[in-house]
Amino acid sequence: MSSSSRTETLQEEVARRRTFAIISHPDAGKTTLTEKLLLYGGAIQEAGAVKARRASRHATSDWLEIEKQRGISVSSSVMQFEYSDHIVNLLDTPGHEDFSEDTYRVLTAVDAAVMVIDAAKGVEAQTIKLLEVCRLRNTPIITFVNKFDREVRGPLEILQEIEETLQIDCAPVSWPVGMGKSFRGVYDLQSDQLLRFRGGEEKRAHDEEVIAGLDNARLDELFPDEVETLREEVELIREASEPFDLELFRAGMQTPVFFGSGINNFGVQEVLNALLQWAPRPQPRSTGEREVLPDEAPLTGFVFKIQANMDPKHRDRIAFFRVCSGRYQPGIKLKHLRLGREMRIANAQTFLANSRKASEEAFAGDILGIHNHGQLQIGDTLTEGEQLSYRGIPHFAPELFCRARPADPLKAKQLNKGLKELGEEGAVQVFTDGMGRKLLGAVGRLQFDIVAHRLKGEYNVEASYEPAEIHTARWLSFPDEDTRKAFMQREEASVSEDVDGNPVYLAPSRYKLQITQERFPDVGFHATREHGEVLQPE
Ligand code: G4P
Numbered sequence: 254m255s256s257s258s259r260t261e262t263l264q265e266e267v268a269r270r271r272t273f274a275i276i277s278h279p280d281a282g283k284t285t286l287t288e289k290l291l292l293y294g295g296a297i298q299e300a301g302a303v304k305a306r307r308a309s310r311h312a313t314s315d316w317l318e319i320e321k322q323r324g325i326s327v328s329s330s331v332m333q334f335e336y337s338d339h340i341v342n343l344l345d346t347p348g349h350e351d352f353s354e355d356t357y358r359v360l361t362a363v364d365a366a367v368m369v370i371d372a373a374k375g376v377e378a379q380t381i382k383l384l385e386v387c388r389l390r391n392t393p394i395i396t397f398v399n400k401f402d403r404e405v406r407g408p409l410e411i412l413q414e415i416e417e418t419l420q421i422d423c424a425p426v427s428w429p430v431g432m433g434k435s436f437r438g439v440y441d442l443q444s445d446q447l448l449r450f451r452g453g454e455e456k457r458a459h460d461e462e463v464i465a466g467l468d469n470a471r472l473d474e475l476f477p478d479e480v481e482t483l484r485e486e487v488e489l490i491r492e493a494s495e496p497f498d499l500e501l502f503r504a505g506m507q508t509p510v511f512f513g514s515g516i517n518n519f520g521v522q523e524v525l526n527a528l529l530q531w532a533p534r535p536q537p538r539s540t541g542e543r544e545v546l547p548d549e550a551p552l553t554g555f556v557f558k559i560q561a562n563m564d565p566k567h568r569d570r571i572a573f574f575r576v577c578s579g580r581y582q583p584g585i586k587l588k589h590l591r592l593g594r595e596m597r598i599a600n601a602q603t604f605l606a607n608s609r610k611a612s613e614e615a616f617a618g619d620i621l622g623i624h625n626h627g628q629l630q631i632g633d634t635l636t637e638g639e640q641l642s643y644r645g646i647p648h649f650a651p652e653l654f655c656r657a658r659p660a661d662p663l664k665a666k667q668l669n670k671g672l673k674e675l676g677e678e679g680a681v682q683v684f685t686d687g688m689g690r691k692l693l694g695a696v697g698r699l700q701f702d703i704v705a706h707r708l709k710g711e712y713n714v715e716a717s718y719e720p721a722e723i724h725t726a727r728w729l730s731f732p733d734e735d736t737r738k739a740f741m742q743r744e745e746a747s748v749s750e751d752v753d754g755n756p757v758y759l760a761p762s763r764y765k766l767q768i769t770q771e772r773f774p775d776v777g778f779h780a781t782r783e784h785g786e787v788l789q790p791e
Pocket of ligand 1: 277281282283284286402
């Protein structure tokens with residue numbers, strides 16, 4: 254192949270890729286929507302597969318069972334499928350009791366997100382947190398307001414809540430007609446037609462009745478009771494709301510809003526089409542050195558998640574690697590920038606809906622699973638030789654804290670070693686206070702379970718874990734040495750160090766955080782920190 258046709262192929266491959274995640278609060282309908290999308294992509298053949306897996310995960314609290322389930326969840330962490338000549342990479346954001354820092358990090362590896370809102374409950378806590386993470390990179394968001402086959406809140410009220418709570422402009426692209434038992438369908442504001450809803454049977458593509466135009470007599474015939482309200486509302490919403498604007502969407506400032514019912518597969522295809530048409534192809538990415546374009550020929554990318562092997566006899570781990578440029582082919586030689594070492598990658602995996610296979614080729618936007626024995630950490634960059642380090646894969650301020658104490662005091666050294674390594678790997682955050690005591694921080698409780706299990710299995714340390722009364726953590730940066738000294742004089746007891754030696758303020762309460770920030774207005778209090786970054790004075 255000539256180099257110009259190779260460049261062309263690379264550009265085409267990048268152009269047809271979409272990499273996204275679904276964000277939602279538990280029970281809003283993420284699993285249901287995932288499943289319907291996979292059905293469209295032909296990645297699964299029947300409904301129920303994803304759900305059944307989740308149900309079994311819920312039914313268990315025994316650790317070994319969880320571990321087995323997590324083994325399964327390795328293959329469902331990323332789901333690649335083909336749809337309408339596109340390669341779609343859907344990244345799972347672990348929720349429920351799997352919620353962890355991984356959930357946040359996954360969002361650093363996507364180019365767009367679909368936000369699912371339960372129309373009865375509105376904007377919920379976890380959605381707010383996940384959206385904040387999306388905002389770090391201005392990730393474009395498509396909104397799906399779900400469950401209109403139930404008695405839910407009015408669409409206007411929901412839009413208002415999204416705008417106010419999440420500080421993002423809404424551009425409704427469809428409008429629901431009725432709800433619950435009298436849910437009649439959604440009116441597509443762009444193509445000016447009604448997609449008729451008939452509850453009961455599950456539908457696939459294109460078999461819903463479509464009624465063109467608001468003044469269509471068919472509407473009067475079918476919905477004599479609702480048609481006037483529909484006409485009024487559509488007129489009102491067209492006047493009152495901002496029209497969809499692709500640029501604002503791509504900048505993460507405006508979200509197109511769809512209404513529907515995931516379980517009935519109603520309104521789902523519209524979301525998928527929006528993903529293909531509006532969501533961006535893999536985007537240029539920043540490194541500490543320069544911006545890398547997705548269609549540059551050399552392969553580059555970064556690790557955003559590590560999954561320990563489910564089999565404790567094998568200490569290997571799978572690193573989830575987001576390709577940012579170039580082309581992967583088996584046998585490729587890559588440079589591991591942090592270790593300054595070469596790695597030959599022979600058998601990277603591609604994840605499908607319920608399985609994985611040896612990857613033959615991958616391009617920007619794709620996710621590869623790379624087996625390794627601990628050389629790869631979250632945030633690591635691999636390239637074909639160029640000195641680059643990808644940015645934007647931060648640590649997030651933990652919200653749960655506990656202290657670990659070894660059952661056998663003679664094992665303190667092993668405990669510290671294990672915690673250091675697990676901290677560096679990104680499984681949990683580890684802080685050390687002035688007296689050398691270790692504090693573990695996480696954003697989800699499961700992270701502590703995993704650490705306890707791995708310390709026992711891999712480092713042979715049994716420990717007790719006591720909750721610590723800490724509200725949250727903030728990484729500190731000081732404008733000058735005098736301010737640092739003044740701060741430490743007053744707050745030393747609340748300051749610890751992270752694995753890279755950065756000072757961290759551990760706030761006992763929201764109130765205390767606030768007054769400390771007010772007392773030291775020149776000190777930087779950061780809710781995130783880049784991997785490996787040592788904070789410089791501002
Ligand atoms: P999650 O992954 O975000 O946690 O949500 P999931 O899809 O599992 O959906 C949570 C519950 O909401 C499920 O009910 C699911 O069936 C229901 N649901 C999802 N979409 C819709 C919808 O469009 N309309 C209605 N009425 N319900 C919907 P469940 O009772 O927890 O589980 P199941 O008994 O249905 O399996």
